[in-house]
Amino acid sequence: METYPRRYAPVATLAGRGTAGEFRKSLSGVAVGADRAIHALGDGEVRVFDANGGVARAWKAPDQAACLAVAADGRVFVGAPGRVEIYGVAGNRVGGFAIGKAGQPADVSAVKVFRDAILVADASARLVRRYDANGVERGLIGSQHKTGSFMLPNRSLDIDVDAAGTVYASDTGRHQVTTWKLDGTPVAAFGKFGMARPEDFVGCCNPVNLAVAPDGCVVTGEKVAARVKVFGPDRALLAVIGPEHFDPMCIHIHLAVDSSGRIVAGDPVRRTITIFGRS
Amino acid sequence: MSDTTTRRKFIDTTCRVVGFAALGGVGAVLTSRASAHGVYQVDPLKCTSCDLCRTTCVLSLSAVKAVNEFSKCGYCMLCPAYMDVTSAPNEKGVPSGKVCPQDALKRRVVGKEDPDDPNNNYYEYTVDEPACTGCGKCVKACKPPMGNGSLRLEIRYDRCVTCNECSILIACPEAAIVRVPAPGLSPLVTHGETANG
């Protein structure tokens, strides 16, 4: 039995069967607000959970919405094919803009906000697009790769941004977590394919999801292995949250980290949200 | 004597008319239910790649082949159906073992090629049908969550002799061989509408 420097255990479960916030058809994304309120996207709507696990607010999301993010001021950004919609704290729509060319809606697989910049992961173009607050595209991230884009055999790109403005993107075809500056300059990359060592990423396209913790740790989610791994700032493997917590048929594990370092993981097959804390 | 022949002839004629009427009636009922020519096909949602397609077809080389649905394929370099991802990696870090026992899954590089780093390439995977035996190992390996599920087993009509009763149907443990109207590519549409097997 491997031992790791850290151990995580589930401390709470949200949206389980029979609870008020139960998701009946789908769970597409999770995000944490600055006030540690957990936001989730599923069943065609955005739901905000309160501290007791009940639903504080909910509003209808755009058709086929696939991802969401919460800005520091509480605004909620929801990504849907070819669009990003912006909602206020109460759920009222305050803005939105189109992604990609008209008639060819881009596949938006992740959206994150850093100060004024809105980062949109365009899985069909296999790049991250950076927009300003008015919805004008300002730059691309990922085009300085050797092949000009990320490799995405599983057709999904997950991104996150830390407090310093470094963008993290999961390059699933290359089995790497890549880091970039906001202007698209590559910074570093870590990870490789491997079936044997726990710090490697298994299968044909992993890690499918990632999130950045406030202390600089990178949390990755893998399919097939159905596990969540925590890498430290020096990219050493700190913890493995094992497959017993996730459904083996998951092709995503939606991840977010709150301000106290607890990991929020959404299982799209079981449609539950589990919060893991250090033990 | 003439009485007998008349009575005999009468019985014969009556029976003949009844016979025609019966055949006509059966023919009318059947024609009202007639639909397209029916062929057998594998239902990919039920198939578990159990290898019986390879062994129970009446032909010595089974008419069931693996087919890659290109629009769903990920074109992965590390295709789990092409290579055995758990096998020992070669010097470039690519696993060296193959899944297909006949090496019937072929690949070629598409798009911009990087000859130095295979990780930078996309590959197009096609099945070499004369070599494929329909064992389904690649299909099993491509199933979600490991793969995209683009490979499936399919009865190929240029080889199938369209037996009246498919012998694979009898053996299939999941009742995955279904009868569909020709051209035979939509088992899921007629899912639940066929009655055979």
Place this chain on the structure above:
Amino acid sequence: MDDRSLADAPGAEAGGPVAPSRCGGHARRPLWPLILLVVAFASSALLAQYQKKPPDFGGVHAFPTPTHPEPRGVVLLSLDVAMLAVGLGLGAYFVLKRRSRTGTLLLSIAAIAYFGFYRKGCTCPIGSIQNVTLSLVDPRYIISPGIIAFFLLPLLAALLFGRVFCGGVCPLGTVQDLVLLRPMNVPRKLDRVLRWIPFLYLALAIFFAGWGLPTVTSSGKAIVLRRFLICEWDPFIGIFRLSGPFHMLAIGAGFILVGMFYGRPYCRWLCPYGGLLSILSRVSWKNVTVTPDKETYCGMCADACPYGAIHDYNADRATCVSCARCYECCPREIVRLRREGIPAKRYVSVPGGRGPA
């Protein structure tokens, strides 16, 4: 990920509006675009997670579509039905009009070449009993007009001309005819009993085709499995396919062995379709006759018939398979044909004949 429809996938534009096919409805020939299969995948919630646009290679790669060889087309299927109708017509002509064994023999060889070795024996009228049963029992079963024609045409021919299907067309019968060396007598009483077996087999075949038995598959699934017994126990299909499981080839060899000495054992004592044909042949409009006022009571026809179908100088319409051997050996026939200028052989020991009485 949420459920997404495939409508925005590439190729959806290529497929046009698709009409779903109803098996219990009218005969239709819808064109199934390839995209229909991909759309059908949308019915599975789990697979719906995968319905995204494929990688964009920047225009340098055109996605191939998988090839899908078409099954036998409507034209060729209609050709099969036409060949059957022509064969039946020719059979009636050669037996009843020309009274020629040679013609019937050549016709049956042509039929075994087409229906036996080229079409590999499937689907045949004998097996069509099962398809017809299944369609009558369950209207959802897909049955094509071709199979209906295969079922009805030989029966209609039997009502009109007798068992011309058996003698001139059926490949299974031809196999047995061609291996017949030295036909031997079967005692009449035994023959009478054995002639009930086809009806027993017919009942069993109908039961298994229409209703079947509940079984448990090797993976533990409980299903009602309908079986096509006639197809599974067809002794000669291995010859046509040139392969088969050992037990089938052994049974086929057994029938051939028996068939060398007892004419057409499968046809007389097993064939369920033959049972149907024998019923209809009894009341047929025209049939093989041993004309009582012209014959000389020599009895050579009865000797020539390998199937024991001629008793008391009458052809037993139920048993007679219209092979024309009796006509070939009748001295009156030879005289008549020679008078008409048609060269007719003198009766000698011919295959199928028992030799001079």
